[in-house]
Every structure is written in C-alpha cells, then in structure tokens.
Amino acid sequence: MMGHFRTLVGVRFDTYSNPYATGQLSEMILCPFCLSVWIGIGITLYIGLAVYFGLANIAIYPLLPFGLSGLAVFLFRYAGT
DSSP states (O other): OHHHHHHHHTEEEOTTSOEEESSHHHHHHHOHHHHHHHHHHHHHHHHHHHHHTTOHHHHTGGGHHHHHHHHHHHHHHHTTO
C-alpha cells in the first residue's frame, strides 16, 4: 500500500533502485525532516480528535509503538551501542 502511495505522489526509482522525487509532494515524502513534520501533524490531529470525542484514555495505545521505536533509536544512537 505504501509503495502504491509513493508512486501516486511521484516517487520514482533509478536503475540502482534509489528513489528520487519528480515533484514538490514527492520531495516532502522523501525528505526525512519534512516527513517527520507531516507525521507530527497527523499524530497531533489524531490526539486532538480523540480528546474532543472523549477517547483520550484509549487513543494513546496505537501511538505506543512509535514511542518505543523512538526510544530504541535514541538508546541506539546516544547510549554508545
């Protein structure tokens, strides 16, 4: 599914299977800093809607894998592993 989405927004691959952007939207998808902003906006909207609808106590559970992944990256990078 994600591969199909990347193709739709304009991500193409060269002969060495390296992705390259063909437009502004595909550049925002390939840039890790830009993509982190989009993911942050999506998570903020998700939490905001969950609080608005009174589901804040269960809304955090789908976000736990992201938090644990971030912790693992932090420990790997800064703990000298």
